[in-house]
Amino acid sequence: MARILASPKTELTGLLALGLPIILTQLMQIGNNTVAIVMMGRVGSREMAAIGLGGAFMIFVYLLCLGIMTSLSPTIAQHFGAGRERDIRRFFQQGLWMALGVSVMAFFLLREMGHIMLWMSVDPEVIPLVQDYLDIVSWSMPAVCYYLALRFVCEGIGHSQPMMIVSLLTLPVALVGNWALIFGHLGFPALGVRGAAWNLVLVMVLNTLGLLLYLALSRRYRSRHLFASFALPGAEIWTLLKLGLPIAGTLVLDSGFFSMIALLMGQLGHVALAAHQAAINYVTVVFMIPVGLSSATMARVGQSIGRGDQRQARRRGLLGIGVGVTLVLPSVLLALILPGSIVALYTHDVSVTLVAVTLLTVAGLFQLFDAVFITAQGALRGLKDVTGPLWISLLCYWLCGLPIAWFLGIQQGLGPIGLWYGMALGLGLTALLLGLRFHTKSARLVTEHAKAA
Secondary structure: OHHHHHOHHHHHHHHHHHHHHHHHHHHHHHHHHHHHHHHHHHHOHHHHHHHHHHHHHHHHHHHHHHHHHHOHHHHHHHHHHHOOHHHHHHHHHHHHHHHHHHHHHHHHHHHHOOHHHHHOOOOOOOHHHHHHHHHHHHHHHHHHHHHHHHHHHHHHOOOOHHHHHHHHHHHHHHHHHHHHHHHOOOOOOOOOHHHHHHHHHHHHHHHHHHHHHHHHHOHHHHOOOOOOOOOOOOOHHHHHHHHHHHHHHHHHHHHHHHHHHHHHHHOOOHHHHHHHHHHHHHHHHHHHHHHHHHHHHHHHHHHHHHHOOHHHHHHHHHHHHHHHHHHHHHHHHHHHHOHHHHHHOOOOOHHHHHHHHHHHHHHHHHHHHHHHHHHHHHHHHHOOOOHHHHHHHHHHHHHHHHHHHHHHHHHOOOOHHHHHHHHHHHHHHHHHHHHHHHHHHHHHHHHHHHHHO
16 A cells, blocks of 8 residues: 555646646636636726736735635645544534634725725726725625635545536636626626626625535535534634634735735836736736645645655655646746737737736746745645744745835836836745745654654
8 A cells, every 4th residue: 555655656646636626626716807807908907907906905815714714624634634534524614613704804804905005006096996896896705715614625535526516617607797797798787897896706606605515415525414413613713723824824925915016016007007917817827727736735745644644745745846836837938938929818008018028028937936835835734834834925025025026116117027026036035945844844754753653
């Protein structure tokens, strides 16, 4: 059995079997926002800038929720690896209670985020559009949090197909809904930015209901009695929060860094902001590939730790990092060779295109950094190492990357490209330190286990 588990081919197959459905799910979910941005580019550069900035705020709050709820995945994965079925049900139910509290917090936070725009002197023509977007998408937060709880019980036990199936079923709603509500088709009024926001709410609600129905009907989940003997909130919530809050802090620092770059870009006008949104959205779509692998790596490393196999956990983490980098290489080449073709998917505005093409040359660099940092982060979460990545994000993004981006882009007058140089530097440092941390920490666990044996 040990030889089978040690097989590189077996490990790669296991990683991709879990990771590829997550990647497809992430791509389909981000596709809703991407389609909205592409369509909004046909409405106008101000509307495109508004949905870009509003989306940055939305992602900030979403990642806060994601970070707290992510604590379910490694927790359930380790119980699954150890064969503790009752603990899987117990922590899942506590995760649902936690989702209720997190969703209320996220609802009010999202509605208040718009005040930051006044402080950052964002283009006044964009601010009302962004605030409308935020007020509407705040209603999606309960669905988002319960979806995450359902998702992480699936991923924790190594089953990622349900999310892919549900996302496939709701994808037509994302596409047709944006088209109808943004432009005013199928009897709907042309709502522009507000239409994109309402469609996002609808898709998230449908995703949550679809995943809940899947878990209720599937034999795999019925046999686990996930909803039986439903417990009241208990001490397990604090256990999850102790793990989830540092993850959330890390994600907030990460996403806050990119949101601050977008706000700084907003000081340069709506053309720069629209160009930034086109380029960053392309990078974000590609980023879903290593994000999916990161989730799979987290679950598989956690399962190995639950079985007490530290050596396998180390192999799985390093494999996840290597595969993540490999899979983004085609996108890196595409951004360097055909940047104009990529930008043409988002806008035909000549002024926006000229800026966005220059930004994509920098994107070729930091897509590699993206892949390393997110997969290494997932591997560390599988070890339940969440505090170190928090401090690394604070150092690399906020104490190095952001000041340098501001200095180059605003103070030195390099504009959008200067902001992106600083962003790339922050990402590069984060990737380096997280990769080194997993390498040293996992090696130490293997050594300690060997001595104890």
